[in-house]
Amino acid sequence: MAIRVLTVEDDERIRASVKLALEDEGWIVDEAPTGEDAIAIFQNTPADVVLIDIMLPGIDGFELCRTIRKLSDVPIVMVTARVDTHDVVAGLEAGADDYLTKPFAPKELSARIRALLRRVRPSAPGHSKLVFGNLEIIPDEGKVTLGGKDVPLTKTEFRLLCELAHDPNGVFSREVLLDKVWGHGYFGDGRLVDVHIRRLRMKVEVDPAEPTHVVTVRGLGYRLQS
Amino acid sequence: MTFAQPTARPPRYRRTRARRIIRNTARALLPRRIGLRHRILISFGAGAMILSAILAITTYGFTRSSFVQQRTTAEINQAFANAKRVQTDLLADPADVIGSLEQFGSAQRLLYSNGVWTSNSKGFTQADIPTALKTRVVTDVKAANMIVDHGTNAALIVGIPLEQAHAFYFELESLRETQGALRSVFIALMLSGAITTAVGIGLGLLVSGRTVRPLVQAAQAASAIAEGRFDTRLETTQDRDLEMLTTAFNDMVATLQTRVERDARFTSDVSHELRSPLMTLAASAQVMHSRRDELPERSQAALDLLIGDVARFQGLVEDLLEISRFDAGAIRLINEPLALLEFVRQAIAVSSLPRTDVIFAAETDQILVQGDKRRLARVFANLIDNARIHSGGKPKIIIQFADDDPTKSRVWVIVEDDGSGLIDGEEEKIFERFSRGGTAGQRAGSEGAGLGLALAAEHIALHSGSIWAENRRDGIRGARFIVDLDVFVQNEPALGAQRNTETSS
Numbered sequence: 211m212a213i214r215v216l217t218v219e220d221d222e223r224i225r226a227s228v229k230l231a232l233e234d235e236g237w238i239v240d241e242a243p244t245g246e247d248a249i250a251i252f253q254n255t256p257a258d259v260v261l262i263d264i265m266l267p268g269i270d271g272f273e274l275c276r277t278i279r280k281l282s283d284v285p286i287v288m289v290t291a292r293v294d295t296h297d298v299v300a301g302l303e304a305g306a307d308d309y310l311t312k313p314f315a316p317k318e319l320s321a322r323i324r325a326l327l328r329r330v331r332p333s334a335p336g337h338s339k340l341v342f343g344n345l346e347i348i349p350d351e352g353k354v355t356l357g358g359k360d361v362p363l364t365k366t367e368f369r370l371l372c373e374l375a376h377d378p379n380g381v382f383s384r385e386v387l388l389d390k391v392w393g394h395g396y397f398g399d400g401r402l403v404d405v406h407i408r409r410l411r412m413k414v415e416v417d418p419a420e421p422t423h424v425v426t427v428r429g430l431g432y433r434l435q436s
Numbered sequence: 437m438t439f440a441q442p443t444a445r446p447p448r449y450r451r452t453r454a455r456r457i458i459r460n461t462a463r464a465l466l467p468r469r470i471g472l473r474h475r476i477l478i479s480f481g482a483g484a485m486i487l488s489a490i491l492a493i494t495t496y497g498f499t500r501s502s503f504v505q506q507r508t509t510a511e512i513n514q515a516f517a518n519a520k521r522v523q524t525d526l527l528a529d530p531a532d533v534i535g536s537l538e539q540f541g542s543a544q545r546l547l548y549s550n551g552v553w554t555s556n557s558k559g560f561t562q563a564d565i566p567t568a569l570k571t572r573v574v575t576d577v578k579a580a581n582m583i584v585d586h587g588t589n590a591a592l593i594v595g596i597p598l599e600q601a602h603a604f605y606f607e608l609e610s611l612r613e614t615q616g617a618l619r620s621v622f623i624a625l626m627l628s629g630a631i632t633t634a635v636g637i638g639l640g641l642l643v644s645g646r647t648v649r650p651l652v653q654a655a656q657a658a659s660a661i662a663e664g665r666f667d668t669r670l671e672t673t674q675d676r677d678l679e680m681l682t683t684a685f686n687d688m689v690a691t692l693q694t695r696v697e698r699d700a701r702f703t704s705d706v707s708h709e710l711r712s713p714l715m716t717l718a719a720s721a722q723v724m725h726s727r728r729d730e731l732p733e734r735s736q737a738a739l740d741l742l743i744g745d746v747a748r749f750q751g752l753v754e755d756l757l758e759i760s761r762f763d764a765g766a767i768r769l770i771n772e773p774l775a776l777l778e779f780v781r782q783a784i785a786v787s788s789l790p791r792t793d794v795i796f797a798a799e800t801d802q803i804l805v806q807g808d809k810r811r812l813a814r815v816f817a818n819l820i821d822n823a824r825i826h827s828g829g830k831p832k833i834i835i836q837f838a839d840d841d842p843t844k845s846r847v848w849v850i851v852e853d854d855g856s857g858l859i860d861g862e863e864e865k866i867f868e869r870f871s872r873g874g875t876a877g878q879r880a881g882s883e884g885a886g887l888g889l890a891l892a893a894e895h896i897a898l899h900s901g902s903i904w905a906e907n908r909r910d911g912i913r914g915a916r917f918i919v920d921l922d923v924f925v926q927n928e929p930a931l932g933a934q935r936n937t938e939t940s941s
Contacts, residue, residue, distance in 0.1 A: 221712050227719035234726050291708060313715040313750055316722050396782040397810050400772065 213237045213327065216257035218248040218274060219289070220266055228261070231316030245269035249277055256282060259323050262306070263289045264297055272304040279305035283364040285326035287319070302405035307366040308392055309399075325393030326365070330372045340375045343436035345414055345423050347375050354414065361413050366391065370406050371414070374424065374434035383431035407432055472651070476644035477637060484636020488629035499621050504583070507614045508592055512581055515594035515607040518543065526601040548574065549603035559587070560608045569595055574604050583611065590615055650678050654685055664765055666693040696763070703760035710753045717746045755887040758814075759869070762894045769808040769898060773924050776803040780833060780849060783813035787820040789831065796835040803835075803847050804924040807899050815895045815903075818888035819851040819917050827855030827914060838920060847923050854914040857907045866905060867893045896921075 215232055219225045220243050229239040240257060242248035245266050252260065260278055264271035275286055288306040290297045298309055308322050330349050340347040344357045349372050354361040363371065373390050374382060382390075388398035391406075407426075411418040427433050470478070522545070525536035537545045537556040544560035546553060553562045564586060572580040573595035581594040590611040598605050653670060660668040669689060670682045721743045728736055761767045777796055784792045816833075823831035831853040838846040858866070865871050870886040896903040901921040908914045 221715075223716045224712055224719070227716045227723070230723045231719045234723055291711070312711045313718055313753075316719045395786075396779075397786065397813060399770075401770070 213259065213323070214240065214255070214257045215259045215261060215323065216240045216242060216248060216252060217261040218242045218245065218266065218271075219261070219263045220244065221263075228316060228319070232320065235320050245271070245274035245277075248274055249281075252278060252281065257284060258327060260284055260286045261289065261319070262286060263312075264301060265291065272300055275301065275304035275306050279364070283362070283368075285323075285365055287322055287326070289314070298399070299401060299405060302402065303409075305364070305409075307364065307406075308402065321393065325391075328369070328393075330369050340378070341436070342375070342378070342423055342434060344416075345436070347371060349375075356414055356416075363410070363413060367406060367410050367413070370403075371410060371424075371434070374432060379433060379435055381427045381430045381433045387432070403432075473644040473648045476647060477640040480640025480643065481633055481637040484639075485629070485633040487636075488632035492625035492629045496618075496622055496625055500618050503614050503618060504611070507611060508581065508583075511592050511607075511609045512594055514543075515581075515596060515605075515609070516579075518545070518607060519596040519598060519605040522547065522605055523598040523601045523603075526598065526603060530601070544608040546606040546608070547603055548606070549601070560606075564608065565593060565595070565606055569593060573597055573606070586610065650681060654681065657685070657689075661689055661692070666696065700760050700764040703756055704764065707753050707757040707760060710749075714746070714750055714753060718750065721746050752887070755891055758891055759887060759894070762898075767898060769811065771806050771808055773804045774807050774809055774812070776805050776847065776849070776921075777801045777835060779805075779807075779809060779812070780816065780835065782809075783816040784820065784833065786813065787817040789820050789824055792820060793832045794835065795832060797837065799844070800835045800837065800847060805847065805921045806924040807921070811895050812899065815892040815919065816849070816851070818892045819919075821888055822917070823851055823853035823855070823915075827853035830854060845923050847921055849919045849921070850916050851919075852908060852914060852916040854908075854912060857913050858905060858915045863905050867903070892919075 213235075215237050217225055217228055217232075217239060219228070219241075222243070225241050225243070229241060232239045240251050240255065242251050245268055248260070248262070262271045262274055266274065269277075271288055275288065278284065278286060285307045286305060288301040288309045290301060290309055290311055301309055307326055310319060310322065330352070338348060338350055340349070346355045347353075352368055354363055354368065354371065370387065370391050373387060384400045384403045385396065385398075387403045388394040388400070392398060392402060394402070407424055408418075411421050411424050414423055415421045423434060423436070425433055425435060522536050526533070526547075526549075529535070533547055533549060533552075533554045534556065537547060537554065544555070544557040546555045546560055546562065546565070548554075548562075555561055564584070566582060566584060569580055569582045572578055574597070577597045577599070579594070579596045581592060583590055583592055585591075586608065592609045592611055594607045594609070596605045596607075597603075650670075650673070657668045657670055666689065669686050672682055672686075673679055721739070724731075724739055725743055728739060731739060758767075777794070777800065780794055784790060784794065820831060820833075831851055834848075834850040834852060836848050836850070837844045838848050867889050869890040871889070893903050896919055899921060901919060903917065903919050905915055905917050908916050
């Protein structure tokens with residue numbers, strides 16, 4: 211089935227050109243000039259990926275991000291003007307999975323989208339259910355429970371958790387996680403990992419301030435433990 | 437009347453000349469090189485000195501004349517009394533000249549009688565009497581007196597003709613005491629003069645300090661502003677004269693700040709505005725590129741040009757934006773410890789010459805540096821671009837410890853090319869914005885806007901490092917660009933790249 215992308219961008223010409231480029235990938239592209247339109251379209255025909263420009267008339271990109279997050283676990287790529295402002299972290303906190311800075315090459319965008327749509331690695335035989343204390347992960351079903359209760363994770367959060375679960379007690383550096391989860395190379399932004407770990411902890415930790423599952427290994431990276 | 441004007445001119449000319457002479461003299465005495473503080477100090481000191489000198493000289497003059505006059509009058513009266521007694525004695529016993537001189541008092545006396553000089557003291561002889569006095573008394577037969585130098589002291593000689601005894605009486609009275617008293621006065625005056633001068637200098641010090649303080653503050657403020665701290669202002673004062681300076685200065689800074697901010701915002705706004713059309717251009721060009729084979733040959737050539745220049749344009753806008761961020765002071769580095777060798781290799785991999793060789797000295801493969809990896813990578817990408825454009829594509833990168841630092845606390849990453857090298861004076865100019873080098877346009881060529889090296893310099897400065905260019909030292913023609921960075925941690929590769937995670941835990 212063809213991938214459906216929703217692009218939210220107020221500049222008509224950019225929207226049109228991005229649509230052309232993404233359609234070249236064989237994808238279906240829906241367009242929305244404002245956040246309000248985007249919500250309406252998304253509720254009508256849910257997309258597989260949403261591309262959001264932070265600078266929007268009406269409700270801004272952050273707000274739109276949060277609204278869509280409440281509706282769905284769909285991967286969200288946001289488009290910012292600058293790398294070194296608060297925008298990036300704020301966007302990730304609002305629920306975005308990855309970001310790009312304008313002007314980006316459409317090839318770069320399609321590569322990012324593909325990475326976000328990757329499926330989790332098929333679980334090894336006998337590992338259909340991974341147990342970390344009160345935290346249980348069933349990779350093949352995309353299901354996570356904490357103390358028996360379902361934990362709603364976004365697709366990216368889930369892939370990140372599965373990546374960590376793949377080698378229990380093994381330490382993953384940010385570079386490795388960036389590569390495995392986002393498909394970024396050496397120059398990927400480590401803040402992506404940090405913010406996602408933070409988001410993950412909010413959901414899978416009893417006390418996110420005192421994490422017992424997703425723990426930081428000082429100077430090395432992150433580890434999942436029971 | 438035609439010559440009335442020319443005759444009127446010379447005085448005017450002379451006056452200006454006089455003024456010029458005064459000015460030149462003043463300038464010679466107080467050359468400009470001497471600072472304001474010292475000039476005030478010297479003025480106060482010299483003023484106090486001159487004033488006290490004038491006062492001292494006048495006081496001394498008056499004191500001296502009144503002292504001497506008093507003493508002289510007394511002495512003359514005494515001399516007349518003595519002369520009268522000598523005359524009486526002489527008339528009583530004309531033969532005992534010496535007896536008549538010695539019988540009373542301590543004064544040194546000399547009697548000239550019948551062509552013979554008789555003295556009661558060896559210290560007072562005919563030779564001590566000035567000719568003028570002698571003539572006046574002996575020839576003119578008139579009483580007279582004169583102050584002379586007698587040995588080391590001044591002395592008063594009174595000459596009185598003793599008409600009845602047909603003799604001439606001279607009396608010498610030392611003015612040593614008077615002189616002593618005058619010397620005391622003189623010393624006192626000198627002392628008070630010196631004290632006055634010292635007080636003058638002290639006052640000058642105080643005043644110059646006070647006068648210069650606002651200037652010092654203004655200078656400090658100005659250098660702070662030069663460093664980009666545009667919120668610097670001078671404190672407002674109650675002093676009306678200083679207020680003028682303060683207000684003018686603060687107004688100037690405010691204007692400057694507005695202008696600099698406007699310029700920076702303009703660059704930033706322009707670059708931001710350019711991003712949207714660029715976005716469209718890049719995306720559309722890519723769509724066309726994926727259908728390149730369907731296009732006629734000429735269209736393909738045009739498309740290739742278009743795509744190439746869209747990329748170039750994009751790079752330029754990025755550079756301009758980055759520069760405007762520098763100018764606005766809005767850059768926040770995303771710092772993390774980087775394993776230098778790995779980082780340099782990765783930076784080369786994304787540069788325009790991904791196969792550039794890296795030569796590293798012993799132990800340098802263990803080095804970590806603290807830096808923003810994407811910005812630092814831009815620096816090396818820019819240096820490699822520069823080398824490629826300049827030397828036709830065979831640069832190499834050398835990592836070594838700084839030559840001048842045996843403690844190995846600083847590391848050099850050197851990008852060396854075998855181009856035509858740098859011409860004298862070019863070493864610094866190439867780091868200026870939009871500089872295109874002197875070697876016949878070779879350096880920048882048709883690529884780049886000449887912002888690459890300027891940006892590299894700004895980035896390295898932000899990383900507390902330094903960057904410079906020089907010609908190769910191994911005798912081969914070519915330039916080398918040295919990036920000097922502080923070593924962050926050594927021999928602890930495990931403690932690397934993850935520092936930032938601590939903040940998120």
